[in-house]
Amino acid sequence: MGIVMAFVIMLALSAALALFLAFADKKLKVEKNEKLEALEKIMPGANCGGCGFAGCAAYAEAVSKGEAEPGLCSPGGDALAAAMSEIMGKVAQKVRRMTAFVFCKGDDSVAVRNSEYSGLSDCRAASLVFNGSKGCRSGCLQLGSCMKVCSQNAISYDEKGDVVVDRSKCIGCGKCVSVCPNNVIKLIPYDAKWVVACNNKQKGAEVNKVCKAGCIGCSICVSKYPDSGCRMDEFLSIVDYDRDYPQTEQAAAACPRHIIRGLDK
Structure with missing residues (x-):
């Protein structure tokens, strides 16, 4: 009798345990997210x-x-x-490819250097010490912090020492934008045809003191060529990237600083 009772108890416990495990499996089961x-x-x-x-x-x-x-x-x-x-299960939206562009052409032949910077080879560090050696506080410091964070090796120096982006390699991640202390690097549409390659919004007289390639805010591109797609942001000309304009090329040719530049695809 004792053996039978023990067997019944074991059977009951096994059944209870099985029910508990089945319940736990149902409650604790991680749903598969297909x-x-x-x-x-x-x-x-x-x-x-x-x-x-x-x-x-x-x-x-x-x-x-x-x-x-x-x-x-x-x-x-x-x-x-x-x-x-x-x-x-959604309708696909068209994605406009973006690419980085360095809005500065202030190499040593045109940009004024106020001093010699000998600190860390890092743009953010240099910006904290009298803006490195550059007179223009809106220009590229040319120390290559953007190059260090670019996973695609899309950023390099050109023959003049300007920092440039190879748009065919750029994936538009924006990491270079985030490390640039002077906000010289910006994301623009890959299919943009024209840019004003300057970042200085100061008056022309102030720009002339620090760079011979910067936009002087003369507004010729806007006043003489109203259908150029250019507009003034303070004293800096900016091109509209959203559509083509019939007078942009004429405005670029008339620019005394030749800072409105066409982008090769």
Whole structure:
């Protein structure tokens, strides 16, 4: 009788344990997120942070939860935006490819140097010490901090010593923009045709003191060529990138500083 009772008790305990495990499995089961898995498989893996998230995995998770929209990935472009939208059951939005541009042509032949900087080879550090050696406080310090953070090796010095971006390599992540203390580097549309390659908004007389290549705010591009797409931001001319204008080339030719420049594709 004792053996039978023990067997019954063991059987009851086993059944109770089985029921408990089944209940726990149902309650604690991690649901498989098929959309997230599909998104993770197609991410480029650049982990550049240009989308505003820590990396590709974080962005994919946010999209899968509906916390972010497809199409924020600049390296992935239209193809990735379309694929992500399809997974999420949304209509794909066209992504405009962006690229970095250095808005300064103040090499040593035209820009004034007030001193010799001998500190750390870092633009942010130099900007804290009388703006490095550059007289223009809006210009490129040319110490290459942007080059150090570029994962695509898209930034280099040209033959004059100006910092330039190879747009064919640039993925538009914006890391170089974030480390530039003088805000000389900006993201512009890849299909932009013209730029005003200057960042100084001061009056012409002040610009002349520090650089012979900077915009002097004469506004010829605006007043004489109203359909050039140029406008004045304080004393700095800026070109509209959103569409083509019939007088931009004429305005560029008339610019006394030749600072309105065409971009080769």
